[in-house]
Amino acid sequence: MSSSIVFIVYVNDAPEAARFYADLLDIKPSFETPRYIAFELGDGADLALWSGQTDVLTPAVPRTSEVCLALPGGPDSIDRQFERWVAKGVRVVSEPHEEVFGRTFVVADPDGNLIRVAPVD
CATH class of the missing domain: 3.10.180.10 (2,3-Dihydroxybiphenyl 1,2-Dioxygenase, domain 1)
Structure with missing residues (x-):
């Protein structure tokens, strides 16, 4: 069975955070919605930025x-x-x-x- 892992980082503004991470890590998003943006890191691992849980962020x-x-x-x-x-x-x-x-x-x-x-x- 193959599997993958997604590391989710909670942010207030997913597009703004995606610009920060894209510039910092020199990568482009592999999946984008207004509140959830993911970056493929390779070998079944992704980094995702999600603005869906920001009540106290x-x-x-x-x-x-x-x-x-x-x-x-x-x-x-x-x-x-x-x-x-x-x-x-x-x-x-x-x-x-x-x-x-x-x-x-x-x-x-x-x-x-x-x-x-x-x-x-």
Whole structure:
């Protein structure tokens, strides 16, 4: 049986969030409706932005999950990605530093959702 997984990120404005993620990740949506936009990530995995559950969604609400972009290339590639994203004006939550799994940093999307960059395991 084949299966796929969709990671859903709740946002206030799906088209606005899709523009942010498309620019940040340099990808285009694979599926679009006014309130639900998905991006194919490969190998049966999608990232979806959904504005259907926003009753209490504000950037001030603490987030307990993250979307993680795993990059090959070691610490230098993590630092280069950080510099590219800072140049785009993203909100930095945690600057590059060493963790048990390697070099990492965290930024936030306009709704406060966390995006971590870390090395490929």
